[in-house]
Amino acid sequence: MPRPRLPVIALLLTVAACGGPEGQRKDNAPVVVSAIGSDRLLVDPSTTAIDHAQAVALAATAQGLVRFDRNGQIEPALAERWNVFDDARSYIFRLGEATWPDGQPVTAGEIVRVLRRAVAANSQSRLAPYLAVIDEIVEMTPQVIEVRLKSPRPDLLNLFAQPEMAVFRAPTFAGSGPFRIVPGKRDGLLLRPAEEPGDDPKATPAPEAFVRLRGERAAAAIARFRDGASDLVLGGTLVDWPIVAAAGIAPENVRIDSAVGLFGLVVLRRDGFLSTPQNRAAIAMAIDRGALTSAIAPDWAPAETILPVQMDSAAPPAPGSWMTVAPDQRRALAGQRVREWQSVHRGPVEITLALPTGAGATLLWGHLASAMIAIGLTPHRVGLGDPRADLELVDAVAPYDSGRWYLANACRACSDDAATLVAAARDAPDLYNRTHRIAEADAMLASDVAFIPLAQPLRWSIVALRLSNWQGNARAWHPLNHLRKQ
CATH class of the missing domain: 3.40.190 (D-Maltodextrin-Binding Protein; domain 2)
Known part of the structure; x- marks a missing residue:
């Protein structure tokens, strides 16, 4: 089992030896x-995938049309108010007063140019797949901007509040604030x-x-x-x-x-032991989520479904077929499926997990490896992105409140039918069809066991x-x- 690197251990010993109360500046x-x-800290989010520190810096210095407040709710930024029309296919933003650092006013034309670049098809942003729904961004008047969509999106404001949608002047990264x-x-x-x-x-x-x-x-x-x-x-x-x-x-x-988001194992390969939903479900049944989360952090919420709540689905979160098995019987049934596979194919059943580096990931590996060994599997650990991986950890907070984000990120090597339903939810012509396609895709992914939920993201x-x-x-x-x- 990997151990933390020595420089980190040495630093921790130094830190633990320091006296003085915390937060007494x-x-x-x-x-x-x-x-x-x-x-x-300062990078262009349309050409570089930004990390958390870069997102904090960007949001602090360059706001977008809207932004998040301290509760994670939408508040005005460059736009002082907005209206939604045509079944959430048209968003009209009325701009407030804002200036660049040199004192010049921020104009609608400048905002439109930056936003068009942010949603361009070649953008490196994590939001790019979800911004593809934008058809046009138009300067209607010097104070009014319209965003026109190909399909209805009642949750668009959450995307526009993300740091990647900040409006700034290249190459200085100068924005209108709030700092x-x-x-x-x-x-x-x-x-x-x-x-x-x-x-x-x-x-x-x-x-x-x-x-x-x-x-x-x-x-x-x-x-x-x-x-x-x-x-x-x-x-x-x-x-x-x-x-x-x-x-x-x-x-x-x-x-x-x-x-709220995704924290679990996404299936990358559908061959060998992982070729059937029943065998993928065996791994899901082997893991005691409550024991895992409580052993690592207090109040860390476990999860058994892909969707945390119903959100914009026409149905509640779909349970996996394995969830009908009583918790105290799951590991026994999982072990039985491993033995049945071994009786036909002979030899060890090896499963390779891709996890990040770090002490917390090593704790997680210990729990997952123990659970797999208990049902007769032979687990191996590799780094994220390793081509040998069968399963990979997904750890992401949802950027907006739609079941489609969850399903798209859970469908890496899912069945063709499930992938078709996820795409149908994206392209649905109206909200009624969108909610029903999301519900159908959720049920299909749960049945397919293409993703093994473990918990909500720990932040x-x-x-x-x-x-x-x-x-x-x-x-x-x-x-x-x-x-x-x-």
């Missing part, structure tokens, strides 16, 4: 934030609040209104917080969760989001007590302009 000092990810980048060579980015209409341009905000943002590895971010040198760590996942406990962070500083932050406005939410998204009460 002066309340009138700038807010210091570590976002887990790359230290190269401005203070120029100069510094550690990370120093951000000051953008001016509101009517503000005195010469006025300097209070020190506590500034934010210093860094992108760095989880171990370094946790060490910085533990040493009293930062106020917030954002973007924690299962991979680095064990470091939090090893560092001895005070429980009142550790926050876990009620994140955590470390929060100083002075950031009283921090709020956990289902999107695990925490805007830097909503950390303190205004």
Whole structure:
């Protein structure tokens, strides 16, 4: 079983030895934030897939038409209001006042050009498959933009609130706020609040209104917080969760989001033992989800279905056929199916799992490997993207509230019938047909056992007590302009 690398262990020992209370920086000092990810914070999301740190930086400096508030709900940004027409095929946005860092007004034409580039077919954005529904983005007047869709999408605003849809000027990445980048060579980015209409341009905000943002590895971010040198760590996942406990962070500083998305094993190959739904179901039955989640993190929610709730499906989340078996009988039935396969094919049944690196992934591997060994399988671990993998971990928070996102990401090597239904949901001509195609695709994927749900995504932050406005939410998204009460 892989072990954490020695530099990480050494860092943790240093961190654990540090004294002092967490989150005790002066309340009138700038807010210091570590976002887990790359230290190269400013990148173009249409040409580069961005990580969490880059998403935080982009959203802080360059808003889109709308954005998320501290509860993960839509709030106005460049658009001050909007209306939805034609069965959610047309969105009309009326723009408010906004300026670039040089004081020039942000125009509808500039917004349209940036958004068209963001939804282009060659975009590298994770949102590209879901933005393909956009037919046109049109400047109707200097204050009004219309987004026209090929098919109805009542959830489009959630996509437009994503950081990848931010409006900025290339190549400087200058946006309209809610923060401005203070120029100069510094550690990370120093951000000051953008001016509101009517503000005195010469006025300097209070020190506590500034934010210093860094992108760095989880171990370094946790060490910085533990040493009293930062106020917030954002973007924690299962991979680095064990470091939090090893560092001895005070429980009142550790926050876990009620994140909603996919966390489970997607089937990559449909040959050998995995060629039948019954055998794929055997792996699903072998895993005790409650024992897995409770052993790793408190209040981590297990999952047995692909859809967490009904959302825009015409039916409740579809249960897998294996869920009709009583929990205390599942592992015995799973072992029986493995033995039946071995009686015909002889030799060990080997299953290769692709998992990320990191201490948390190693904990997960221990539970999954133990469950598979218990039913007679021989598991192997490889890294994400390894072509030898039979199953791969999917760990993603849903960017918008539609069952189609879940189904599209769960259908990597699903049956042709299931893939056809997922595509039919995408292309449905109206909301009635869309909801029914989503329900049918969900039922087909559950029956096919193309995806093995394990839990909801584990997302955590470390929060100083002075950031009283921090709020956990289902999107695990925490805007830097909503950390303190205004």
